[in-house]
Amino acid sequence: KLNIFQQFHQSSNMLQWSVALLVLFVGASECSRCDLCDNVVLYSTGGLSDEWPIFLHTWVYDRTFNGYPEYRCDECFGSRKKLIWMDNRWSIVDCTPDQSDACQGVHEIVQSPEVAQGTCVWDVKGSWKYCTGDLVNNGCTHYEIDKTVFFECL
Numbered sequence: 001k002l003n004i005f006q007q008f009h010q011s012s013n014m015l016q017w018s019v020a021l022l023v024l025f026v027g028a029s030e031c032s033r034c035d036l037c038d039n040v041v042l043y044s045t046g047g048l049s050d051e052w053p054i055f056l057h058t059w060v061y062d063r064t065f066n067g068y069p070e071y072r073c074d075e076c077f078g079s080r081k082k083l084i085w086m087d088n089r090w091s092i093v094d095c096t097p098d099q100s101d102a103c104q105g106v107h108e109i110v111q112s113p114e115v116a117q118g119t120c121v122w123d124v125k126g127s128w129k130y131c132t133g134d135l136v137n138n139g140c141t142h143y144e145i146d147k148t149v150f151f152e153c154l
Contacts (some may be wrong), residue, residue: 024035034120037153
């Protein structure tokens with residue numbers, strides 16, 4: 001027979017293991033949840049739709065980058081831009097950081113607001129920025145805000 005202290009100690013260990021497993025499972029499932037969507041559509045009724053209407057199409061899963069899905073737009077009239085997770089936000093870029101030599105840098109053309117790690121692109125709320133300036137080695141010289149931008153998982 002176990003005394004009251006031994007029973008508490010055993011139940012406490014079970015609780016700690018249960019909490020640890022739950023945290024591990026939830027943490028691991030966040031990024032994999034984003035992998036469940038093979039296609040996303042970009043929408044805007046604001047300035048982005050005037051400046052970059054070429055992006056308002058379906059983006060398809062291409063590969064995994066930084067543990068998140070990387071999308072490409074086959075309907076964007078030959079544009080080879082990518083939608084990636086980078087620096088705590090989702091961005092449409094010309095080159096990923098691992099291929100930046102081909103573009104003489106990584107140019108973020110569209111940026112989501114900063115969001116928590118594990119946030120899927122279709123769950124992003126808030127103001128997105130889009131490039132209205134010149135693309136230079138370290139990015140874009142000027143951005144405008146569009147509060148109507150959102151992605152939908154298909």
